[in-house]
Amino acid sequence: MxxxxxxxxxxxxxxxxxxxxxxxxxxxxxxxxxxxxxxxxxxxxGSRVFRRAYFEDAAYVRLLDNASVGWDQLESATGRSLIHRCGVLVAGLSGSTTVGASFDSAMQHGLRVERLDRDAIHSRWPIFDLPENAEGLYEPDAGFVDxxxxxxxxxxxxxxxxxxxxxxxxxxxxxxxxxxxxxxxxxxxxxxxxxxxxxxxxxxxxxxxxxxxxxITPHRKVIAWARPSPSRSADTSAGRCPCWLVDDGGALGRGVLYGIPWWPGQRGPDGMKFGFHGPGTPVDPDRFDRTVEEPEIEWFRAAIDRCLPGVFERPHAAKTCLYTMSSxxxxxxxxxxxxxxxxxxxxxxxxxxxxxxxxxxxxxxxxxxxxxxxxxxxxxxxxxxxx
Ligand SMILES: Cc1cc2nc3c(=O)[nH]c(=O)nc-3n(C[C@H](O)[C@H](O)[C@H](O)COP(=O)(O)OP(=O)(O)OC[C@H]3O[C@@H](n4cnc5c(N)ncnc54)[C@H](O)[C@@H]3O)c2cc1C
Incomplete structure (x- = not known):
C-alpha cells in the first residue's frame, strides 16, 4: 500500500x-x-460569497457554522487573509422566496440578521436603487472568502x-x-x-x-468585473459595501444577480465582481468555449444598471467557470x-x-x-x- x-x-x-x-x-x-x-x-x-442565512435549505446552517470557525482557524494558522466579513445583503421583490427562506433559516438557527425595506437599503447603501416593492435581509457576519x-x-x-x-x-x-x-x-x-x-x-x-x-452535469458560467465611476469607488469597496444578491423573480433573466465588492489586495481584474447564480449551459468540461461573447457582457451591463444605476462602467473583464449541478x-x-x-x-x-x-x-x-x-x-x- x-x-x-x-x-x-x-x-x-x-x-x-x-x-x-x-x-x-x-x-x-x-x-x-x-x-x-x-x-x-x-x-x-478571486472570491466566493460566504453566508449562513441559507435560502437553499436551513439544514446547511450547522455545516456553515463549522465552516465559519474553520475559516477563522485557517487564517490564524497560516497568517493569510481568507475571509472578509463585509456582510451580505440578500434582496428580492416583496414575497421573494430567496429572502423569505434566508430569513426562515436565520430564525431557525438564531443568526444575527436585519430585515430592511427598499428605502432602508437605499439609505444605508445609496448605490442600490431597487424597485419600490423590494426588501432585503442583511447578515453582518457574512462576507466572502478567497x-x-x-x-x-x-x-x-x-x-x-x-x-x-x-x-x-x-x-x-x-x-x-x-x-x-x-x-x-x-x-x-x-x-x-x-x-x-x-x-x-x-x-x-x-x-x-x-x-x-x-x-451530475457541468454548466458553463460567466463572471464579470466592472469599475465604479471614480466618485463611487469607496462606496463599492468591501470597507463600505456588502456582498449582495438580488432576486427579481427572473426579470434580470439569468438567475440571481450578485456582486462582491472590491478590496485592496484583490487578485485578478479590478472592480466589483458580478455573476448570476443559477444553472448555466450544460457543457463538456474539456471542450467548451471559454471566450465570453459581447451579448453576455451586455446582459451584465443591463442587469447592473437596473439595480445600481449610474454606478459602474461597462464590465471590462470576464471569465468562465464551471458549476457542477446535481439533479x-x-x-x-x-x-x-x-x-x-x-x-x-x-x-x-x-x-x-x-x-x-x-x-x-x-x-x-x-x-x-x-x-x-x-x-x-x-x-x-x-x-x-x-x-
Ligand atoms: C462562477 C462561480 C461562482 C461561484 N460562487 C460561489 C459562491 O459565491 N459561494 C460558494 O460557496 N460557492 C460558489 N461557487 C461554487 C464553488 O466555487 C464550487 O462549488 C467549488 O469551488 C467546487 O470545488 P471542487 O473542489 O468540487 O472543484 P474544483 O475546485 O474544480 O476541483 C476539482 C479538481 O479536480 C481535478 N480533477 C478532476 N478530474 C481529475 C482527474 N481525472 N485526475 C486528477 N485530477 C482531476 C481538477 O483539475 C480540479 O483541480 C461558484 C462557482 C462558480 C463557477
Missing part, C-alpha cells in the same frame, strides 16, 4: 480534505491534473503535517477492491487504503467507473454504495466553496472513521439512487 488516503482533485474541496486527513496523522497524497489554484475548474475568480488563497492555505498546512501533493497526475481509471483503491494515470499507479474523490466538474466518469452512476442542486457527500473505501463530495451546484473547511473535515472522517460527526445525512447518495 502506498498511502492511507489519496485525494483525487485538490481544488477547492480536495485541498481541504488533504489538510484534514494530514491533521489526523494519516498518510495522504493529493493528486491533480493541474497545478493548485488553476483556472480550469470551479475554484478560481478561493485561490484558501487552496494554498489548506495545502500549506497539509504539507506541514506531512502530506504529499502531486501534479500533473490525470487519473484515467479508478478501481475499488473492498479494502483498498487503485488509481492509474497514463504513467503511474497509486494504491491507497481509502480514496476521496473531489474531482469537481470531472467527477461523473470516475464515479461511473467506481460503479456509482450519478446525474436537486444539493451537494452529494457520502461513501459510495458498494465501494465504501471511496468517499466523495460532488455536485456542489454552484454554492460549495464556502463550506470547504467543513466538507474537508466530513470527507476525512468518512474516509478514516466510516462516518462523519458533522450533519451531512441530508447530503447522502440515498436520496438520489436506491442502495
Amino acid at each position: 502506498d498511502v492511507d488516503v489519496m485525494v483525487i482533485g485538490i481544488g477547492g474541496i480536495g485541498s481541504a480534505a488533504v489538510r484534514e486527513v494530514a491533521a489526523r496523522g494519516a498518510s495522504v497524497i493529493g493528486i491533480d491534473r493541474f497545478p493548485p489554484g488553476h483556472a480550469r475548474g470551479s475554484s478560481h475568480g 478561493p485561490e488563497s484558501g487552496i494554498q492555505a489548506h495545502l500549506e498546512l497539509a504539507r506541514r503535517d506531512g502530506a504529499e501533493t502531486r501534479w500533473p497526475f490525470d487519473v484515467t481509471s479508478i478501481e475499488s477492491h473492498g479494502d483498498s483503491v487503485t488509481v492509474r494515470s497514463q504513467r503511474d499507479t497509486i494504491r491507497a487504503r481509502r480514496a476521496i474523490v473531489t474531482a469537481g466538474a470531472w467527477a461523473k466518469p470516475l464515479l461511473l467507473q467506481a460503479g456509482c452512476p450519478l446525474e 436537486d442542486e444539493h451537494f452529494i457527500v457520502d461513501r459510495l454504495p458498494g465501494a465504501e473505501s471511496i468517499s466523495i463530495a460532488a455536485g456542489l451546484s454552484g454554492h460549495g466553496y464556502k463550506f470547504a473547511p467543513a466538507l474537508g473535515k466530513a470527507l476525512a472522517e468518512l474516509a478514516l472513521d466510516g462516518e462523519s460527526s458533522l450533519p451531512i445525512d441530508f447530503l447522502s447518495i440515498d436520496r438520489l439512487v436506491s442502495r
Whole structure:
C-alpha cells in the first residue's frame, strides 16, 4: 500500500480534505491534473460569497457554522487573509422566496440578521436603487472568502503535517477492491487504503467507473468585473459595501444577480465582481468555449444598471467557470454504495466553496472513521439512487 488516503482533485474541496486527513496523522497524497489554484475548474475568480442565512435549505446552517470557525482557524494558522466579513445583503421583490427562506433559516438557527425595506437599503447603501416593492435581509457576519488563497492555505498546512501533493497526475481509471483503491494515470499507479474523490466538474466518469452512476452535469458560467465611476469607488469597496444578491423573480433573466465588492489586495481584474447564480449551459468540461461573447457582457451591463444605476462602467473583464449541478442542486457527500473505501463530495451546484473547511473535515472522517460527526445525512447518495 502506498498511502492511507489519496485525494483525487485538490481544488477547492480536495485541498481541504488533504489538510484534514494530514491533521489526523494519516498518510495522504493529493493528486491533480493541474497545478493548485488553476483556472480550469470551479475554484478560481478571486472570491466566493460566504453566508449562513441559507435560502437553499436551513439544514446547511450547522455545516456553515463549522465552516465559519474553520475559516477563522485557517487564517490564524497560516497568517493569510481568507475571509472578509463585509456582510451580505440578500434582496428580492416583496414575497421573494430567496429572502423569505434566508430569513426562515436565520430564525431557525438564531443568526444575527436585519430585515430592511427598499428605502432602508437605499439609505444605508445609496448605490442600490431597487424597485419600490423590494426588501432585503442583511447578515453582518457574512462576507466572502478567497478561493485561490484558501487552496494554498489548506495545502500549506497539509504539507506541514506531512502530506504529499502531486501534479500533473490525470487519473484515467479508478478501481475499488473492498479494502483498498487503485488509481492509474497514463504513467503511474497509486494504491491507497481509502480514496476521496473531489474531482469537481470531472467527477461523473470516475464515479461511473467506481460503479456509482450519478446525474451530475457541468454548466458553463460567466463572471464579470466592472469599475465604479471614480466618485463611487469607496462606496463599492468591501470597507463600505456588502456582498449582495438580488432576486427579481427572473426579470434580470439569468438567475440571481450578485456582486462582491472590491478590496485592496484583490487578485485578478479590478472592480466589483458580478455573476448570476443559477444553472448555466450544460457543457463538456474539456471542450467548451471559454471566450465570453459581447451579448453576455451586455446582459451584465443591463442587469447592473437596473439595480445600481449610474454606478459602474461597462464590465471590462470576464471569465468562465464551471458549476457542477446535481439533479436537486444539493451537494452529494457520502461513501459510495458498494465501494465504501471511496468517499466523495460532488455536485456542489454552484454554492460549495464556502463550506470547504467543513466538507474537508466530513470527507476525512468518512474516509478514516466510516462516518462523519458533522450533519451531512441530508447530503447522502440515498436520496438520489436506491442502495
Ligand atoms: C462562477 C462561480 C461562482 C461561484 N460562487 C460561489 C459562491 O459565491 N459561494 C460558494 O460557496 N460557492 C460558489 N461557487 C461554487 C464553488 O466555487 C464550487 O462549488 C467549488 O469551488 C467546487 O470545488 P471542487 O473542489 O468540487 O472543484 P474544483 O475546485 O474544480 O476541483 C476539482 C479538481 O479536480 C481535478 N480533477 C478532476 N478530474 C481529475 C482527474 N481525472 N485526475 C486528477 N485530477 C482531476 C481538477 O483539475 C480540479 O483541480 C461558484 C462557482 C462558480 C463557477
